[in-house]
Amino acid sequence: MALDGKAARIGILISGRGSNMIALADAAGDGRIPNAEIAAVISDQPNAAGLSKAKERGIETLVIERRGRARAEHDREIVAALKAREVDLVCLAGYMRVLSREFLDGYRGRILNIHPSLLPSFPGLDAQRQALEQGAKETGCTVHFVDKTLDGGPIIAQRVVPVYEGDTVESLSARVLVEEHKLYAEAVSLVLKSLVAR
Numbered sequence: 121m122a123l124d125g126k127a128a129r130i131g132i133l134i135s136g137r138g139s140n141m142i143a144l145a146d147a148a149g150d151g152r153i154p155n156a157e158i159a160a161v162i163s164d165q166p167n168a169a170g171l172s173k174a175k176e177r178g179i180e181t182l183v184i185e186r187r188g189r190a191r192a193e194h195d196r197e198i199v200a201a202l203k204a205r206e207v208d209l210v211c212l213a214g215y216m217r218v219l220s221r222e223f224l225d226g227y228r229g230r231i232l233n234i235h236p237s238l239l240p241s242f243p244g245l246d247a248q249r250q251a252l253e254q255g256a257k258e259t260g261c262t263v264h265f266v267d268k269t270l271d272g273g274p275i276i277a278q279r280v281v282p283v284y285e286g287d288t289v290e291s292l293s294a295r296v297l298v299e300e301h302k303l304y305a306e307a308v309s310l311v312l313k314s315l316v317a318r
């Protein structure tokens with residue numbers, strides 16, 4: 121499905137702070153992600169700090185909680201909300217849930233995630249803590265397509281970040297986050313270019 125010259129509509133899923141979401145919104149706003157707009161920000165957490173930041177920028181926000189439902193049912197509601205807003209590309213930005221097959225089928229090859237390590241190293245939770253505990257001299261961040269594996273889908277872009285003596289989880293996370301914000305915008309641009317060319 122090509123985009124046929126129209127602006128790409130990006131849907132962003134968050135669970136918390138939303139700094140990567142803001143980085144994408146800023147990049148779409150200033151043209152670093154050309155011809156794209158943020159169609160909606162969806163959170164599974166009603167108290168996600170990113171929600172108010174998105175609202176301040178005039179972006180539509182939705183809270184779609186799991187509420188004890190099966191993962192597939194929750195995901196169907198999210199996919200329906202994305203489709204209703206004609207979203208072309210889904211970006212997970214600190215969205216802390218594994219997607220069901222229903223979600224993957226709804227947006228096959230059009231779901232991206234950012235992870236704070238050089239995958240396949242340190243998948244899952246606490247990636248920066250894992251890097252410190254392993255004594256890694258370098259870590260970084262990865263943007264990848266989402267598939268049914270945990271942080272295991274095809275890699276789109278990576279950026280290396282040094283680990284320094286005396287680093288804490290906080291200091292390392294902050295250094296990685298600066299690169300995440302740049303890398304995510306670059307990777308989204310790259311993917312949208314390929315969708316336009318298709």
Ligand code: GAR
Pocket residue numbers: 134136137138139140141170213214215234235236244245246247271297300
């Ligand atoms: C980011 O560091 C992101 O890479 C990470 O959560 C943080 C969310 O921050 N995601 C994962 O660990 C996914 N496995 P943000 O809400 O400020 O973008």
